[in-house]
Amino acid sequence: MCSVEQKPVFRDLSADDPDPEVTEIESLCMNCHANGITRLLLTRIPYYKNVVIMSFSCEECGYENNEIQPGGAFAEMGIRWKLRVEHPSDLSRQLVKSDYTSIRIPEIDLEIPAQSQKGEVTTVEGVLSRVMTGLVQDQDARKEQHPETAAQIELFLERLHKLRDLEESWQLLLEDISGNCFVENPAAPGRDPRCERTDFKRTRDEDHILGIFTRDEVSENRLLTPADPQTGCYEQLEKDEVLSFATNCPYCNAPAETNMKLTNIPHFKEVVIMATTCDACGHRTNEVKSGGGVEEKGVKFEVKIASRDDFSRDILKSETCSMSIAELELETGGRALGGRFTTAEGLLRATADQLRAAGDAPGLASERLQLFIEKLQEVLDGNRAVTIVLDDPAGNSYVQSLADDPTTPDEGVKITRYERSHEQNEELGLNDMKTEGYEES
Known part of the structure; x- marks a missing residue:
């Protein structure tokens, strides 16, 4: 029997890894309808998570398109970022936005709704540049056909230039119901002096947008039976019993096994301890979930x-x-x-x-x-x-x-x-x- 060395699915980009396993797929160009090449790279972003970077290029017309998709499940909660842009270094901060990330700049009443753009890895300045590029497009034709609208766009472009030149401080607000957006902290591991992160509980409608439904909301033929060990019900666990089930490694997404056990902590309460060991990358997790609800204080x-x-x-x-x-x-x-x-x-x-x-x-x-x-x-x-x-x-x-x-x-x-x-x-x-x-x- 031959054995193949198992590697992590999501690996760090490194010069020591000469084969980053870029997948190439022939796909249709939406610009000229010829066949182009889509390249997929599975990698990790430090202080963030696993991502899939997709790059498309067409040799016929030169059209290119880059986007990013999260490489794991949706986060348990949504996330909001509030960045005060006051220093030139803030413009070069790296941003990771998913399809569900909305962007607002209240100083100029700019809003980019969620699902209006594909996910991407960019910078704060890159967000402004993309907006400016979109507004400049067809501006010459607009000046001839709709001069009043073109004049308003020119005024708005001037305000964007002032923000990029930091003539005044301004705020960049990100909100993502999937929890898959990220703002780089240049002061890491210290606290970011100009950026605040807030997690929030999604509403039922927001869960439905992500395709997340409760057991009561799905059809009967898709309900998990009480005997299913992956329902996550703590009532199934008995004392001194270890429950094991298949899962994916949170570090590299390779197949792994998670052990779960109910433990009583003296003078406190019962908790559920979950441990995962990955044979591919050696990553280990020791996660604890409370067996009860939220305390009064x-x-x-x-x-x-x-x-x-x-x-x-x-x-x-x-x-x-x-x-x-x-x-x-x-x-x-x-x-x-x-x-x-x-x-x-x-x-x-x-x-x-x-x-x-x-x-x-x-x-x-x-x-x-x-x-x-x-x-x-x-x-x-x-x-x-x-x-x-x-x-x-x-x-x-x-x-x-x-x-x-x-x-x-x-x-x-x-x-x-x-x-x-x-x-x-x-x-x-x-x-x-x-x-x-x-x-x-």
Whole structure:
């Protein structure tokens, strides 16, 4: 029996990979109706996800077309980006937009609706250039046939030129119900000073646009039976039982296997732990899902890491929990590391490994990133004390107490429970909107 080395489906672009597996397909040119060539490349964008880059070219008429499609499933939530364009470097920020990304520039009342353009990898300046190119097209004929309309377009083009020349600051707003758009952070791994990201719960109509339906909305012959292990129902899991099912690797999309187990965390609640190991690329995930719903209040933990004993503290970080370390100027969103049940040391090492994996990403200041990783390594070596702040508006995160008596407060952990803000309730898909306010526990 011959064996073939299994490679990841989605691989990083690298000079060490001489065969990036570009697929060429003969296809029809929509401009001259001759046969052209479409090239497909499956690759990964650092700090983003797997994508399929498609490039079409026709030798007969010279027509070319490039677009991008996400290489995985739709995200669980939609995403909004708000970028304040104030510096020339902001114009060169890389953008990834899908077919479902809408773009707005409120200063000039410009809106590009979702599904009006194909997905692409571009820059902030590229968005302006594409709009300007579309407006200039047929402008000569428009001046003869519709001079008033042409004059209005000329005025609008002047405003676009002012934005590109940064004569004044302006905002670029992106919204994508599929969650598959991205704005580059030049300050990574630090917090982006001029860009804000917000996740939101999709409406039922938005789910239908993406082709997502609930079990009650599909026909009876397509309903999953209760015995189907892939329905994802926690009720099927019994204690000490490990459920396995086939899936795809979230890193390279190769076939893999996921193990799922229901675990009871003392003094907290039951959670579902899912672990995936990929034989193709070696990627491993340790994901945690809460077995219950959203808690009545959010929770914030301030965990001091000053000794070796602090590294062994168990931590349950849900996918809605953000993490920050003020001493290192580090801030990560809840979905950056995903949900995981680990230790304080494991959480820091996972952060370092994720940064090392993106260390060769184009557009990043690799020296600054390497310096940050060295500081993080000093923490792991016990040579630098830090405080890890975990903020979970859903209240589904947990930090182990090292006190001998569970009823005695642990001096190494400060716990704050708070009422969620209107925006946090909206992100969690809750209808009960509460005022924001903190309360010490």
